Amino acid sequence: MEEQKQMELARLTTGDIAYRYDKSIVLVFSGPRKVLSTSLYNGGYHEDFEAVFNRDMTQGSGMPCESFAPTYVESMKIVAERLGLAPELTSGMGTAAHMENASIVSRSYKELTVTAIVTGGVETNGGRVGDPASYYKTAEKKCGTINIMLVIDADLPPGILARALVTCTEAKTAALQELMAPSRYSTGLATGSGTDQTIVVANSESPLFFEGAGKHSKLGELIGLAVMAAVKEALKRQSGLTPAQQHDLLRRLRRFGVTEEALWQRYREEAGADPLIKAQFITALEKVTAVPALFPLGVLFIHLYDEYLWGLLEKEETWEAAETLLKEMAEVLFLSLKESVSMQDDYMKSMEHLLVYAVIERGRETLGETASKETHADVGA
The missing domain is CATH 3.60.70 (L-amino peptidase D-ALA esterase/amidase)
Structure with a gap:
C-alpha cells in the first residue's frame, strides 16, 4: 500500500x-x-x-x-x-x-x-x-x-x-x-x-x-x-517555454530564418577589416538585442509581416510601416539612419541588415565595456 x-x-x-x-x-x-x-x-x-x-x-x-x-x-x-x-x-x-x-x-x-x-x-x-x-x-x-x-x-x-x-x-x-x-x-x-x-x-x-x-x-x-x-x-x-523565454528578439526571429548562424554569415560578408571572431560576434549580437527598447519594436516589425503573410495588409503599407519601425530601432541603438535602415524586397533581410550593422558599429564598444567590467571585478577581488 x-x-x-x-x-x-x-x-x-x-x-x-x-x-x-x-x-x-x-x-x-x-x-x-x-x-x-x-x-x-x-x-x-x-x-x-x-x-x-x-x-x-x-x-x-x-x-x-x-x-x-x-x-x-x-x-x-x-x-x-x-x-x-x-x-x-x-x-x-x-x-x-x-x-x-x-x-x-x-x-x-x-x-x-x-x-x-x-x-x-x-x-x-x-x-x-x-x-x-x-x-x-x-x-x-x-x-x-x-x-x-x-x-x-x-x-x-x-x-x-x-x-x-x-x-x-x-x-x-x-x-x-x-x-x-x-x-x-x-x-x-x-x-x-x-x-x-x-x-x-x-x-x-x-x-x-x-x-x-x-x-x-x-x-x-x-x-x-x-x-x-x-x-x-x-x-x-x-x-x-514561458513568456520570459519568449521575451527574446532572436528567438522570435528564428521562424523566419533569421538565426545567429545566418547573421554571422552576413556579418562575415559585411564586416570589412579586423572582424570579430564568431564567439565575439554572438556576444555582441546578444548585447545589441538585449537593449530594452528594441524588443517591443522588433515584435511589432514581426507582427506586421505576419499580417502581410495572412493577407490582412498590402505590401506597400507593410513595407512603409516596417521602415518607420526600423528607423525607431536604429535610433534606440544610436545608429546612422542612412547606413542602418535599408528596406529590402526580402522583408527579413532588412532586419538582418540592421542587426549586423549594429554589431559592426557597436560590437567593439560593447565587448570593450564587458572586458572593462571583468577587469574591474578582478581588481576588486
Missing part, C-alpha cells in the same frame, strides 16, 4: 486515480466511463474501458522512440500489459515527453469539475495546420508530443463528448498562440505538434448531464481554462 501511495499522482472528483509508474501516467477508472480517444490504439468512442494511459516512449537523447513490436498498435498493447492493464479495455498514447513534467489542472463551477492531465513539448515538433507534410503513409505513427487526458465529472452524450474534444483542441491552440510558439516547418505560429493525441473522459455515473460543451457553455469555459493552464505548465516543465 505504501508503494502505491508513492505512485499516486492525483485523486479526481470522479473517484478515478492517476498513478505514475513505468514511465507512464495511468488513469484508473472507479466506475463506468464514456471515453473518446484519438489514439490509433483502441481509439474512437468506448463505454467499457477500465483505464487509459500516457507513456514516455523515449530511450535517451537523440535516440528514436522505443517500440516493442512491428506496429504502433501492437507495441501499445504490450505497454498496456506491462502496466498491468487489460489491453482490450484501455486506450493509450505514446509521447516523447517525460511523465515527471506532467501538469494536472482542475477547474470547477458549483458541482462541476474538469481536470486536464497534460504532457507536452513543441521545441522539435511544433507545427501549424496546413504546413507542408512530411509523409503520406497511412500506417506511419510517431510519438505524440502534446498529449491530453481530459476528465469531465459529468455525463455527456457521445456527440457532446466530441464537442468537448473540439473545445479542448481550441484551448491547446490558444495556449500556444499566447506563447507565440513557432512552427518548425514554416514561418507560421504553431497550432499544435504534428503528433498530438487526446483522450476525453466523461463520468457516466454523475447526476450532472450536459448537452453543450462549446464556448458559450460553462462546461466549455472550464475545459478551456483547465486545458490552457495545463498545456502552458507542461510546456514550461518539458521545454522551458
